Amino acid sequence: MKAAVMHGPSDIRYEDWPDPLCPPGGFRLKIEAVGLCGSDIRNLTTDSKKGAYPHIYGHEVVGQVVETDTGKYRLGEHVYVYPAAHCLKCENCRAGHHEQCTEVDEYTDHPGGFAEYISYDATRVERGATFELPEGTDPVLAVMAEPLSSTYACIENIDVQLGETVAILGSGPVGVLLAVLSKLRGAHTVIADVSGERLKLAEDFGIDHLIDSSTLDPVEAIREITGGRGADKVISANPSPSAQNQAIEMAKKSGTVVFFGGIPKGTLAQIDSNLVHYNGLWIYGHYGANSPQVEKAFQLAISDQFPAAQFVTHVLPLSEINQAIELTRSGQALKVVLKP
Numbered sequence: 001m002k003a004a005v006m007h008g009p010s011d012i013r014y015e016d017w018p019d020p021l022c023p024p025g026g027f028r029l030k031i032e033a034v035g036l037c038g039s040d041i042r043n044l045t046t047d048s049k050k051g052a053y054p055h056i057y058g059h060e061v062v063g064q065v066v067e068t069d070t071g072k073y074r075l076g077e078h079v080y081v082y083p084a085a086h087c088l089k090c091e092n093c094r095a096g097h098h099e100q101c102t103e104v105d106e107y108t109d110h111p112g113g114f115a116e117y118i119s120y121d122a123t124r125v126e127r128g129a130t131f132e133l134p135e136g137t138d139p140v141l142a143v144m145a146e147p148l149s150s151t152y153a154c155i156e157n158i159d160v161q162l163g164e165t166v167a168i169l170g171s172g173p174v175g176v177l178l179a180v181l182s183k184l185r186g187a188h189t190v191i192a193d194v195s196g197e198r199l200k201l202a203e204d205f206g207i208d209h210l211i212d213s214s215t216l217d218p219v220e221a222i223r224e225i226t227g228g229r230g231a232d233k234v235i236s237a238n239p240s241p242s243a244q245n246q247a248i249e250m251a252k253k254s255g256t257v258v259f260f261g262g263i264p265k266g267t268l269a270q271i272d273s274n275l276v277h278y279n280g281l282w283i284y285g286h287y288g289a290n291s292p293q294v295e296k297a298f299q300l301a302i303s304d305q306f307p308a309a310q311f312v313t314h315v316l317p318l319s320e321i322n323q324a325i326e327l328t329r330s331g332q333a334l335k336v337v338l339k340p
């Protein structure tokens, strides 16, 4: 088969690769669509595998079953596979925090979806990390289920409510997803970003306010929008420590602040902890999604309620993965989906 193989940081070659076999109790997919995620770009352009190359990344996978050894799927069915299979038995899983599973079967330990074929073993199936697409679902749009899962979990966990103001720092795909989900829950939504280019991508989603932080102080802008109160919920969805500070400054008293985006490894952020103390802020770190949230996000992604088609700004052949990375990095594309 053909695959986009990583040979080192930013060295990705579209080349021949052995076909994966169907493991006992598992199934093999012919990949129909695979999303390119921010984390893929980070992994593909840094020494993410610590020298252990070649490797195939790609974790937002939708494909058609071409070989099966499980009673769950028949040939020809279309399946979305979540990249992490939670054990559902460890202490964290039993506490409902599947995203912190200590026995997780992680996609990075297997060859990924930037290829024509991929196979999954019995563990994947048994742990409920695979979902069948209803007849007629567009695989390109079903790919959105994966990036939707962690944002869905975040908005559910902080319980965004009707009439609240939710401010999001960062206008990447994650920021826009968070805003769209908040809107679905009836909130007033604001996105701020330092890049006018990225903000442009958020324009057609009906966000109430878009703030260009390169020309406007986002903290003051939020105060103005909320009549001086500050936002009920603020989510920092970008890799900048200074945005985490702005988030704390623009939250209302007793408001909630979420650190969604990770900052560069080893960076220490300084915060004005008196603001947290005197304003009674809740700071919540968000990562991943629990198992039921993964399933609910999938159902939402393929429903008419969610504008999946609007998110996918580019569909490219897998052979053009390097161009896809550039389009995403430069902010020209919101979401690129690749087709092997």
Ligand SMILES: [Zn+2]
Pocket (backbone or CB within 6 Å): 037, 038, 039, 059, 060, 146, 147
């Ligand atoms: Zn992803």
Ligand SMILES: [Zn+2]
Pocket (backbone or CB within 6 Å): 086, 087, 088, 089, 090, 091, 092, 093, 094, 098, 100, 101, 102, 103, 104
């Ligand atoms: Zn577990």
